[in-house]
Amino acid sequence: MLQLPVPTSHLMIHSLRLGPGKDLKADLEKFAKEYAVEAGFVLTCVGSLTHAEIRLANQEQGQTYRGFFEIVSLVGTLSINGSHIHISVSDSSGYTTGGHLLEGCKVYTTAELVLGVLPEVVYKREPDSQSGHNELTIYPKKP
Template sequence: MTTPLPSQGVFHAFRLGPGENLVEGLRRAFEVAQSEAMAIVTCVGSLTEVVIRHADRPDPQTYRGRFEITSLVGTIDPNGQHLHIAIADPDGRSYGGHLMAEGSAIYTTAEIVTLALTELVFSREPCPASGYRELVVRQTRHTG
């Protein structure tokens, strides 16, 4: 475990409308915030299309229809994002996993709150333990 680093933050609230791409909207919010580290606080809404890579599967699955967003969590850094989503279909069946950047079209709305962490920088670097590029958190200034 790395040592948790403190940071002040600025909340941003916004809404994405029908047809917008969820990940592209989050990336725009990240740019507007002029942040180097952002976390998703909450998201409620609906999708007509979503691409999810499920745990321990190499290929993503595309879902088309009408789905409620029941959860969206993750981190955003200058070069990418690591987002997990849970969705529910009209019968209440849930699906979840890693939200891919392509193919996530909003149905009616996505109401989102993010937190730009003003004293942190997120990056992703190779991790010998996992074999993946994992989150690295650095402090941008002293917060004493």
Template sequence: MPTPPASTLRTYALRLRPGDDLRRELQRFVEQHQLRAAAVLTCVGSLTEVSLRLANQSGASAYHGHFEIVSLVGTLALSGSHLHLAVADSTGRMLGGHLLEGNRVYTTAELVIGELPKLEFRRETDPVSTYQELTIYPATPAPSRKGKK
């Protein structure tokens, strides 16, 4: 296996507020900061609505109540993100799957995001899985913003 490309790490800390949509706010953050390669380093908080695509299912599964965010992991990029969420209910039962829109913050969501500025994540069709899978490239220089306001 060839040595994968490496990068320095730039970190961002943010807090989402009650009612925020976790997936939408992460996407907004990616667009605002023009992140081409990043990852969720940690996330804790709570949700009142959970929307996941469960393993080997095509549609969304929705849950309502009070849930603790146990884990949020995945990659973030302008070209596409891949995120998994695990939550626990008031009895400690856990549920997890692909993060979709519709995950509403209850009290808080505290996140640390790591940007890999020397890399670029892209989604390309894998010939074996046939899905859009992560490919990693050295970052190309960002387009110049000279003269733009």
């Protein structure tokens, strides 16, 4: 379903690094709150984890993985009105898994992030009759 008109915006870029022991999801949410991010997204992320908390597709509960993992992908939308972020991690044998990012993903050595923010747009999560879930809705920011 295409929502028209699609609002446009200038792009602001933020770079940050999370150190050992930081919680990837909690710190992304903290960033969104501190900078009042209403429409943001993850451009890129590289780093490593010792704990991965991931909710796999079509599952109610998250899975806990412990060990040493490389972050091979982090994508999604970020907003004080609700975020939706997916992560993929690989272990030392190259096994890769991914799903919804949950709190409890603990940084091992570093997580280097580049985040985009659209200051003239607002992301919200609202009920969708087709999916039965709260889904992304996009609005122009009111002056």
